[in-house]
Each structure stands twice: as C-alpha cells, then as structure tokens.
C-alpha cells in the first residue's frame with residue numbers, strides 16, 4: 401500500500417479499495433476512464449496511478465451529484481466522496497482488483513475539464529508512435545505505460561540499495577565535458593566563453609570513473625545519462641541511461657563476482673531468476689558456435705566447424721573457401737523445409753553478405769541437396785555427424801571468410817530456430833583487443849581504448865587480447881566492461897596501436913595519461929543499459945516504452961519539437977555561423 405497523504409482530494413487510491421472497506425466513507429481522485437449510463441444509474445470508472453474504481457451515482461440518493469455526473473467526459477479530473485458498497489451479485493468484475501466493490505458517490509468536485517483526447521486512453525487501438533510521443537502525457541495515463549515506469553523506478557531503487565549496502569558511492573560526473581571515445585559520434589555544445597571551442601556530451605562517464613579510482617574513491621556507481629549521436633536504429637536512442645560502475649584493486653573475477661549477485665537481486669524485482677553463477681563463454685567460442693558475441697543460447701542450434709570434414713573436398717565452393725583462409729561452417733535444424741523456404745534463406749544469407757548458401761535435407765539413404773553430387777559419401781556422413789543432424793533435418797552450410805560465415809549463420813540460426821522458454825544469461829569473455837576497421841584502415845578497440853590489453857604487446861596488435869567482458873541476456877548485450885590500463889606506458893601503447901600519434905594522444909587524453917602517472921590502482925568496471933534491462937523485464941520490444949519522454953528513432957522529439965532552430969542572436973553570441981541553406985530563426 402502506498403500512502404495517500406490523506407487530504408481534501410483523496411483518502412484512498414482508486415486501485416486499492418477492497419471488500420474489507422465496505423461501509424466506510426472514502427474520497428478518491430483521478431481521471432474519468434469511462435462513463436456508462438444504465439437505467440437511471442451513472443457508472444464511472446475512475447482511474448489513478450494505482451488502478452480503477454467503479455463509482456456509481458444514484459439519482460435518488462445523490463440527486464445533485466447524479467445530475468452533474470451526466471455531463472462528465474473521458475479524462476475529466478474529479479475528486480469524489482462516497483461509501484464503499486459491495487457490488488450486486490452478477491456485476492462483480494473478477495478482472496479488476498477492485499471488482500467486488502464500488503463507491504456510491506454522495507458528492508464530487510470537477511477539478512478539471514478535459515478536451516477530447518487525440519486517442520483513447522481506455523483502449524489499446526493502434527496509435528502511431530509519433531502521436532503517442534506528441535501527447536506523451538496522455539500516453540503515460542495508459543496503465544501499461546505507468547506500470548513500466550513503476551517497474552523502472554523499482555529497478556533503479558533496488559540498484560541503489562544494493563550498491564549502498566556493498567559500500568559503493570554514487571558520484572555524479574559532468575555532462576559538459578570533452579569527447580569520450582566510445583566509438584560513436586559526439587553531441588557538441590558550443591562555448592560562449594571560448595567561441596570556436598566546444599564541449600562534448602559524454603558518451604559514458606568512462607574517463608571520469610577511472611579518475612575517481614585514481615582519486616581513491618575505491619567503489620563508484622552512478623545512474624548516468626549518456627549521449628551518442630548514432631544513426632537511427634530501432635534499439636538505440638540519442639540519450640540513454642546507464643548503470644555505471646568502477647572498482648579499484650580488482651581483476652575480472654572480482655567485477656563478475658559483484659555483478660552476478662547484483663543482477664540476481666535487481667532482476668528479481670521483475671520476477672526473473674538469475675543463476676547464482678552465470679555461465680561464461682569465450683568470444684571465439686561464441687563466434688564459432690552462435691555466430692555472434694551476443695549468443696541467445698535458448699535457441700537449441702549450434703554451428704559446427706566443417707573445415708576438417710571438407711579439408712580434401714573436390715567441391716570448389718568448399719575447397720576454395722578453405723584454401724583462401726576461410727571457413728566452412730553449418731548447422732542442422734528440424735522442421736518443414738520446402739524448396740521455397742531454402743530459397744528465401746539463401747536470399748537472406750546473401751543479403752547478410754554470403755556468396756551463397758548450401759542446403760539439403762537428411763534422408764534415409766543420404767542427403768538430398770542440389771550439391772549432393774559434388775560431395776563424397778564420407779563427406780556427407782561427416783557433415784551429418786558434425787552437425788548432429790537426424791533424419792528429416794535440414795542442414796545449412798556457409799563457406800566464406802570467418803566473420804561473414806559467423807554473421808550469416810548467426811542470423812540464420814535465429815531465423816529458423818525457436819527459443820526455448822526461460823531465460824539465458826551468459827558472460828562473454830576473452831575478447832580480441834581490436835577489430836580491423838576497413839573503412840578507417842586501422843585497428844579499432846572492440847570495447848574502448850581504456851580497456852587493458854593482454855598478450856604480447858610487442859607483437860602485432862591484431863594478436864592482442866583484451867581484459868573485457870560482456871553480459872548477455874537472451875541474446876541482448878545488457879552490460880559490458882573491462883579491467884583498464886592502469887599505467888601510462890600500457891595506455892600509450894594502446895593509443896599508438898589505434899593510430900594516434902603521441903601528440904594526438906597528449907592533446908586528447910593528456911589529462912588521463914598524467915593522472916596515470918600519479919599512482920593508479922589496478923581498476924576495472926562495467927556499465928549496464930538500464931533502458932534495455934527494464935524493457936526486457938517489462939516484456940517490451942522497444943526501449944522507448946520504458947522511458948518517460950523518449951525521442952523517435954530519428955532523434956526528434958514530437959512533444960517539444962526538439963531539435964529546433966535558435967535565434968540569430970544566440971548564434972552570434974556563440975560565434976557560430978550557419979552554412980547558407982541551414983535553417984535558423
């Protein structure tokens with residue numbers, strides 16, 4: 401029960417009135433959800449954050465109230481006084497927690513008149529997201545929306561409780577700062593005091609949390625807002641909330657040892673049980689078996705490496721790929737696979753970058769496939785064994801460069817497989833430090849440049865591993881972090897490997913390199929996407945459904961109209977001049 405702060409508007413929450421309160425006098429307040437006129441009686445479902453309560457207006461018992469109630473319309477705001485009565489038999493509503501009772505109203509105040517809303521609150525008609533966001537304050541009145549925000553608030557409060565108890569300090573870090581390279585574009589804020597210079601909004605508090613460790617704070621956390629100017633993607637928003645964590649004197653195991661019980665406690669808020677010790681998988685293993693570093697292991701299909709089976713194959717597609725340093729991989733799956741489905745999967749594989757898709761079905765006497773005639777009996781037997789295929793199963797095979805084969809098979813695996821019920825949590829560990837960015841023609845950090853590398857740092861950076869780790873829930877990465885470079889020498893080596901000259905590194909990160917010179921403890925941490933975690937807990941597809949005032953995927957906010965042009969005078973003050981053709985007021 402939530403305190404109502406008993407006052408002139410309400411003494412009870414609508415959604416909390418129960419049969420035990422029959423015959424008591426109450427005052428409730430909220431919005432008119434629905435009105436029905438029935439044989440002289442007027443019924444109103446009154447809604448507050450806690451739920452609905454049926455109000456009944458009798459023409460004889462409360463003549464004035466009854467007369468006035470006749471003109472109430474949806475979303476009017478009222479405060480009503482009355483007596484709790486048991487509903488007549490046959491009119492009890494078992495779907496409503498308050499369904500056994502109603503409030504016989506003796507008196508009410510109309511507190512605000514509502515215009516007809518642009519969409520109905522009491523119905524789940526499809527409404528465009530743009531309209532929902534333009535009138536977000538109405539959208540939030542929908543019970544499903546307030547439930548999501550209630551859940552979010554409870555998750556955040558469980559997080560704070562857990563960290564407080566574990567001796568972590570919540571520390572705020574700046575939002576007007578310098579660029580933090582998490583790999584996305586920065587949002588920039590022009591400076592009035594130094595025209596031509598710009599703040600960047602943080603992509604994460606990464607460097608600050610490391611400085612807090614160097615500052616001796618030992619254990620830090622923050623519910624932090626982060627900003628990344630990325631192109632529109634369904635599950636990415638320009639600003640998002642992160643649970644940010646950093647600890648001193650720790651190694652990988654220590655961070656993981658903190659996160660496992662934290663997640664257990666926090667996800668229990670949404671009724672999800674997290675295993676005591678979450679499984680681990682290496683990056684390489686995950687890429688091979690699931691084709692991704694975000695494996696959803698609920699899908700009961702594993703990709704097999706078929707290099708050995710086809711090592712001496714006469715089939716050019718396979719031998720050619722292997723000879724070029726590529727791979728042959730595949731998996732088996734049961735189900736109905738008519739020709740048209742294979743064609744569609746082939747098209748899909750090509751869209752994901754594969755040259756083609758080899759497919760077939762296991763039959764009692766072998767393998768029915770357009771390429772069957774190119775393969776020896778031994779190869780077919782080996783293929784069936786390696787993929788664990790049973791009679792009637794389909795087998796899909798891709799021969800390509802390893803990253804392409806992984807990407808394509810990882811996608812097809814999810815396309816044809818059904819996730820088993822329940823939840824899957826897994827740590828992905830032992831990442832490569834860098835991936836080759838063909839566009840930039842240089843190495844790029846898989847996590848970020850402050851992640852500590854491991855391996856032989858005098859060898860080619862392509863061979864370095866990182867001390868990073870990601871946590872994946874049902875195929876979604878919900879958190880990631882690392883042990884950090886804690887000496888200026890190692891940090892500088894990473895900058896060099898990333899193609900930064902000493903001058904560039906000094907110019908951008910000199911303050912961090914300096915700080916590392918003054919005695920940095922070994923440290924590491926992690927960050928979690930709170931929006932994603934709450935969306936998964938609430939069973940929502942879109943993270944926008946668990947954010948009070950989100951922007952559209954395009955970055956626009958239909959509610960406030962942001963981003964919006966500003967006055968010429970403001971620009972002048974900032975020393976900013978727009979290119980001809982750009983808009984201003």
Ligand code: ASP
Pocket residue numbers: 582603604605606645848880881882925926927
């Ligand atoms: N700063 C990282 C991120 O935002 C997380 C971390 O390494 O702690 O993804």
